[in-house]
Amino acid sequence: MSKPSAEGRKLNVSGAGENGLIALLAYLVLSGWLFWPYLHQFTRYDLAYALNPVAAAWGVYFLGRRWINSWAASALSGAAYGFGPFALGFSIYHPLAGVIYAMIPWLFLPSVYWGRASSPGTARLVLRALFSALPFAAVFFIFWSTAQPWAGPYFLMPKTSPMDINNFMELFFPLYKVGSKVIFSVYHVPLIMALMGIFVMASFQRVVILIPFAVGLALSFMDPILQVSPVVWEAFPLLLLSVLSGLGFQSMLYAGRADAKWIVGCAVISGVLAAFFGGLSLHPLTGRQFDLTAMLYAVTTAALMIVYYMAKTQKRFPWGKWIVLVGVSLLDLLLSCRYFIEAIF
Numbered sequence: 632m633s634k635p636s637a638e639g640r641k642l643n644v645s646g647a648g649e650n651g652l653i654a655l656l657a658y659l660v661l662s663g664w665l666f667w668p669y670l671h672q673f674t675r676y677d678l679a680y681a682l683n684p685v686a687a688a689w690g691v692y693f694l695g696r697r698w699i700n701s702w703a704a705s706a707l708s709g710a711a712y713g714f715g716p717f718a719l720g721f722s723i724y725h726p727l728a729g730v731i732y733a734m735i736p737w738l739f740l741p742s743v744y745w746g747r748a749s750s751p752g753t754a755r756l757v758l759r760a761l762f763s764a765l766p767f768a769a770v771f772f773i774f775w776s777t778a779q780p781w782a783g784p785y786f787l788m789p790k791t792s793p794m795d796i797n798n799f800m801e802l803f804f805p806l807y808k809v810g811s812k813v814i815f816s817v818y819h820v821p822l823i824m825a826l827m828g829i830f831v832m833a834s835f836q837r838v839v840i841l842i843p844f845a846v847g848l849a850l851s852f853m854d855p856i857l858q859v860s861p862v863v864w865e866a867f868p869l870l871l872l873s874v875l876s877g878l879g880f881q882s883m884l885y886a887g888r889a890d891a892k893w894i895v896g897c898a899v900i901s902g903v904l905a906a907f908f909g910g911l912s913l914h915p916l917t918g919r920q921f922d923l924t925a926m927l928y929a930v931t932t933a934a935l936m937i938v939y940y941m942a943k944t945q946k947r948f949p950w951g952k953w954i955v956l957v958g959v960s961l962l963d964l965l966l967s968c969r970y971f972i973e974a975i976f
Contacts, residue, residue, distance in 0.1 A: 652708045654692045658668040658685040661714060667967055670830040670976045678725040682832040683721070683729030687757045688713025690736030695874045697743045701881045703953065707960050708877025712736065717869050720813035721788075728787040731773060737842070738766040739870070763843045766867070774858040793861040794851045798839065803904055806920035806967065807930035811975040815865050817872055818965040819927040823901045823935070825872050827879030829891050844871040880960070883935075884952050887941040894942060900933035923970060927963050934959040 640900065666681040673680070678863050690710035699705045712718065713733070721729040742762035777785040798815045801807060807815035832840075847867020855861060879897075886894060905928035912921035934955050 650702050651689070654702070654709065655685070657688050657706060658709065658713065659689045661710065661964075665714075665972050667974070673974065679729055680722050681727035683726075683733040684713040684718050686713070687718055687729075687733040687736060690733070690740070691870065694736045694739055694870075694937060695877045697798070698874070699877045699881050701877075701884055703957055704877040704884065705882040707821070707957075707964075708873050710964055711817045711876050712870055712873035714968050715817045715821070715869070715873070716801075716814035716967070716971060717816065717865060719968065719975065720809075722972075722975045723731055723813070724788040725785070727785075731770060731787070731819060731863055734769065735766045735866050738769055741765065742843075766843070767846070770859055770863055771857050774860075774863075778858045780898060786861050788862065790855040790858070790860050791862055791890075793853055793924070794865065799843055804908070804920075804924060806924055806970060809971055810922070812843070813862050813865070815869065817869065817876060818963050818967045819901075819904075819924065820931050820960045821873065822874035823879070823897050823931055824876040824879035824883070824960075825899050827881075827882050828877070828898060830876030831878055831882050832875065839965060841871070844868050847898050880956060883938055883942075883956060886899050886938070886952075887945065888943055891939055891942045894935055894939040898939060902932040903934060905932055925965065927966065930962065931959055 662681045670681075688709035689708075691712045695705040695708045699708065718729070719733060721732060742765070743758045745762055746760055774787070776789060776925050784809050795817065801815045803816075803823060805814055805818050805822075807814065810841045814834050816822070844867045847966050850859075851860060851861045851868075852858070852865035881891065883894060905925055908925035910930060912925050914921075937955050941955075
């Protein structure tokens, strides 16, 4: 990729802890804005609905900092997971069910950061493999233990049927069937950014990183094992998708002439989706979600074309791409989150 933008260079010299506290504050403000109108409805454990997204987003923020230098990219990737359709969809289950998806990013931190400064070797590889099993072990233990008579028993969520190929359609339509099920998707802008992230990861050719997330995806297609609902395993591929969205965001910030073709590719895909859902919205029986989805894909397409122009012409406006990308990401996040919460509560 090309030389980092001014925003990226500045954040590289900032303390990770200080930036993490700013991210936490941003997530708390976002959660407060979303859930404040419904706090009077909450009972004893219902406050977890508002706190779980914050914890999940903050965990992804620290996880993404392993590969992402830009603070904005890391913060938005955290929001894509913690406040995405999958996370907010857990509001239809027991309040404590959301603790499971919130803890998964934190449990991946040891495998990502252990031995980071040491040279590669067999011992480090084995330890990282063991640490990668932590999230799986924790999920199995929580579901097994809470189902025991001495623990209640508590059934945090129903044993729903496993995923099938039709669930992948939800990736492109994150506002579909809100309130009736957990949606296997991130929002519109993070999805397009994740495509850029896939292009970047493909150039790195680090397939080993994908193994735990591929295992989680495979488990989501299986019947419940040890009391675990297949829905929970969807968190693993969506966690990867969220980190990839941050990586794609950063790549667009740093993109130069040589990288402009990838931005065009993402813009074309976004434009096709905008046209498709725009056509569906014209049907008299379709609802507001089609209009909102088409609009957000269209705005994303326009933003990417502006970023493409800046990358292609190398205009001397280092904060230009940052303003455009952050602006369209926040618009998507705020409108989609509000739509979700209003539909659920």
